[in-house]
Every structure is written in C-alpha cells, then in structure tokens.
Amino acid sequence: MAELVLATRNVGKILEVERLLQAHAPQIHVRSVSEFNLDDVEETGDTFEANALLKAETIARNTGLPALADDSGIAIDALGGAPGIYSARWAGVHGDDAANIAKVLEQLDSTPDADRGAQFVCVIALALPDGRSMTVRAEVEGQVRRVPMGDQGFGYDPIFQPDGFTITTAEMSPEQKDAISHRGKALREIAPKIAPFINA
Numbered sequence: 001m002a003e004l005v006l007a008t009r010n011v012g013k014i015l016e017v018e019r020l021l022q023a024h025a026p027q028i029h030v031r032s033v034s035e036f037n038l039d040d041v042e043e044t045g046d047t048f049e050a051n052a053l054l055k056a057e058t059i060a061r062n063t064g065l066p067a068l069a070d071d072s073g074i075a076i077d078a079l080g081g082a083p084g085i086y087s088a089r090w091a092g093v094h095g096d097d098a099a100n101i102a103k104v105l106e107q108l109d110s111t112p113d114a115d116r117g118a119q120f121v122c123v124i125a126l127a128l129p130d131g132r133s134m135t136v137r138a139e140v141e142g143q144v145r146r147v148p149m150g151d152q153g154f155g156y157d158p159i160f161q162p163d164g165f166t167i168t169t170a171e172m173s174p175e176q177k178d179a180i181s182h183r184g185k186a187l188r189e190i191a192p193k194i195a196p197f198i199n200a
C-alpha cells in the first residue's frame with residue numbers, strides 16, 4: 001500500500017481528503033504532516049498553483065514520501081477576486097474562520113445580492129521525492145450570503161451558497177458537499193492518477 005503525506009494540519013481538511021481518497025483510491029494510505037517533525041511551509045507563491053506546489057514539493061523532499069497539498073480559497077467578484085490566496089488569513093490571523101467571515105461580510109455590506117458572486121477555488125498538487133509533480137484545479141460557482149448559516153464544514157462554508165442550491169455548503173451533509181465542492185472535484189480528478197504517478 002502506497003503512503004501519501006497530506007500537507008495540512010487542518011483536521012476538517014484531512015477528514016475530507018481521507019473520505020474522498022478512500023472512495024477513489026483505497027490503496028493509498030494517508031498520513032498527516034503532523035506525524036513528522038516539520039515546520040509549516042511558508043506560502044510565498046502568488047497563485048493557488050504556486051502555493052500548492054511549494055507545499056507538496058517541500059514535504060515530499062523532507063519526508064521522502066509522495067505528498068499531496070492543496071491551496072484553496074474563495075474569490076469574490078465584488079472584491080476583485082480577493083481574498084483569493086489570502087483566504088485563510090484574510091482577517092490577519094491564519095485559520096480564524098469567524099474573523100475572516102466577519103471581514104468579508106463587512107466588506108460586502110453595501111453590495112447588492114445580484115453582485116455577490118464568488119468562486120471556491122482549489123488547486124491540488126502531488127509531488128514525489130524525485131522532483132516530479134502534477135496539479136489539478138477545480139472551481140465551484142456561487143454567491144456570498146449575508147448571514148452565516150450551518151455548522152458543517154470549515155472556512156467560508158457558512159456564507160457560500162453554491163449555484164443551484166438554496167443552502168450554504170455548511171448546511172450540507174459531508175456527502176452532499178463532496179459531490180459539488182471545489183476540493184471534491186479536484187480530488188476526484190487527481191485520485192485515479194495518484195497510484196500510477198507514484199509507481200511510474
């Protein structure tokens with residue numbers, strides 16, 4: 001069984017990736033970067049692709065194992081695509097979901113409902129210790145709600161309503177969210193490619 005290190009300490013993200021890989025690549029054993037004595041990789045790239053590759057390549061190099069990393073966020077039309085790559089630290093503290101949501105809602109306070117379009121973006125990078133790598137990108141379209149709803153998921157899920165739905169991604173069951181989410185789409189695309197890529 002091939003081992004794969006996930007370049008995240010975010011428990012919600014780990015559970016989501018494990019769930020999706022189990023369905024599409026059951027021969028892959030997932031390990032968290034938390035199992036290794038590694039510093040966090042500084043995200044110095046200026047795109048989702050650059051940051052995902054930076055994390056995956058650094059962890060693959062330092063663990064000697066294949067590594068999977070994602071960089072994801074929300075791109076809001078009325079904010080010119082922001083927060084984008086700064087989504088996790090938009091309010092200043094990395095991973096403070098409530099503060100990030102509050103800042104976005106404040107920035108959009110006077111924005112009409114018709115102009116609150118947004119995309120969840122996810123880029124997943126797979127890197128091997130020998131330097132080979134690949135990326136996939138997926139997006140889901142939606143709009144930013146005025147009031148957070150739901151307690152499932154993480155990040156901006158409570159204020160993101162995907163197109164075609166009347167609920168936020170934080171109100172969805174894990175199965176519903178996996179079926180339409182940006183990370184779900186990207187993982188379903190890359191999952192069948194992981195074992196062949198590792199074994200090539």
